[in-house]
Amino acid sequence: MPQKKSTLTRRELLLRSVAAGGAFVVGAGYVADSDAAWAMEVEHLQPKTMATLIQMARDIYPHDHLADEFYAAAVKAYDSEDAKDAIEAGIAALNAAATGKGFGSYIDTQWERDRVDILRGMENSPFFQTVRGGLVTGLYNQKAVWPLFGYEGESFSKGGYIDRGFDDINWI
């Protein structure tokens, strides 16, 4: 999970940040939400690369009721020595594709439909497929997102649903 408000104060963050595009700000070694609601330190990737990756993750699996921090958590593992070269190269290709369509960079592409169009153009690439495949577990297997979809997870510890509404549907 990203560290909420990190080791930086909210004020420090906002003072020291520059806009990365989209809803993100970046500074030396971190990415934050533009309102500094959360921040994530990055060690191996360029902060702007991580911001772009988070945006890409949201564009692949957009859920408007999920905050950015869940997408950040889903891709955080790519901030590693092993993954960084492939991710930097993949994001560079993504930005090149955006530039080719007349946008400044992927994250500066303001409409989702334009970003999705860029992604469609590279959806068979190993980079895209790695990121997409990783998100299937990285995003949806976060226990913190389950309640946001109504999913209740395990029920054994509560004795199952035998007395807790396994048949409580009232509209059928």
Place this chain on the structure above:
Amino acid sequence: MAAPFELTDDSVVVIIGTGAGGGVLANELAQKGISVVALEAGGRYLPEDYINDEWESFGQLAWLDARSTSGDWRVADDFSGLPAWIVKAVGGTTTHWAGASLRFQDHEWKAKTNYGDVQGANLLDWPIDPREMDDYYTKAENKLGVTRTGDRTGLPGNNNFKVFEAGAKALGYSEVHTGRMAINSTENDDRMACQQTGFCFQGCKWGAKWSAAYTDIPRGEATGNLEVRDRAHVLKIEHDDSGKVTGVLYADADGNQHLQKARIICVAGNSIESPRLLLNSASSMFPDGLANSSGQVGRNYMRHMTGSVYAVFDKPVKMWRGTTMAGIIQDEARHDPSRGFVGGYELETLALGLPFMAAFLDPGGWGREFTSALDGYENMAGLWIVGEDMPQETNRITLNHDLKDQYGLPAPNVHFDDHPNDVAMRNHAYKQGMAVYEAVGATRVFPTPPYPSTHNLGTNRMSEKARDGVVNKHGQTHDIANLFISDGSQFTTGAAENPTLTIVALAIRQADHIAAQMVNGTL
């Protein structure tokens, strides 16, 4: 007390695999006083060990050894290294199964006769009369405690069932109920009743669902005649100059290899591993693999015609609550070629948790079409389609010499192409399944592609004549008298029904046969 047997003891029956076939056979033989060594590749897990978390449980129980896929089935694209979702553990896939326990319909035992010549299909009649199976089915139902059989009542219907039932009735279906399930509706056989917890696929933590892991296996061990060695992965079956099998080479948990001698060997590693083991046991005497004079070992791989339909409504369903497979529509299970295909299919409710729904709803899908579906997860209902698929010689398990398992042995490749009959049946079933939900107000429906196979059948099939298959009507290989097949790979054809009850009934029957042959000295 589990009986320890010496590696050099050549009087024992060795059973490879401890699932619905091997686990039941082991206990049935042990109850008759026969000495059995059961070798299980997986570890031993009991209800207290099961994990009600889809991915974590998958990591604990699933068979994840190297495998490859080919063919036009979508699984080969979406899950290329995971052709099947089956279990590597004591009790095998009886840990994971949903519990649906249906008898074959009479006509399904004689598919060739009743369906006629279907181009491209390698159809054959089972060499068994359906009436021979009646008593064995009853024994199997009693062993498993199947609801709606004997004097056992049905399970109560959960939310997912209520939506399904209302839609079915609106369509005019009449054979709709909460299923014949090996899940206790009341306390039975020293196991408690279903607590409607969900997670049936992850191992029942209450023990309400029958699994060999905590019934037949410990009961067999309690006789003193059965020794189960877990984490014992069989690599090769050995034979003597006369062509009789004599023992098995296996690797223990530390990778050390041992040779267990045997009087009789029964292979029950499921329809991928069983033929693979026969093929990997090729010798100068049997260069094409053991019991393969017909060339049919590994062929006629069936996986049932499957698919799912999920539907989103404008109000909550919470389908994950309660029994995973909570009900059935049987009206389409009949053989009625006027629908454009031979054989039939069942519709059975199914629920996945959010993590698996994300993985299986539309594998590879992304963007708002995909995510808006998951946004409706709480309002979703679901069903699974299971129908008879056509055996085809070219659908088969072969050895992939370019891919090795952890022991350096060629991994299995699973090749599957849909037969046109499978496609026609699936399209019909999608249409009917979607109509069930649309009849009760679904706002969106999803014809979801097949998951990695849980019903793996047919790769060592039963045949009257030795040239048509691998085993005779008792599961005894045509070529080698003391070598048996004891799992779903015996299936001549797949029928429309979930296969476990039939695998169990055949195992009980096979135990009678083996015991009789041992007594009269034939084996």
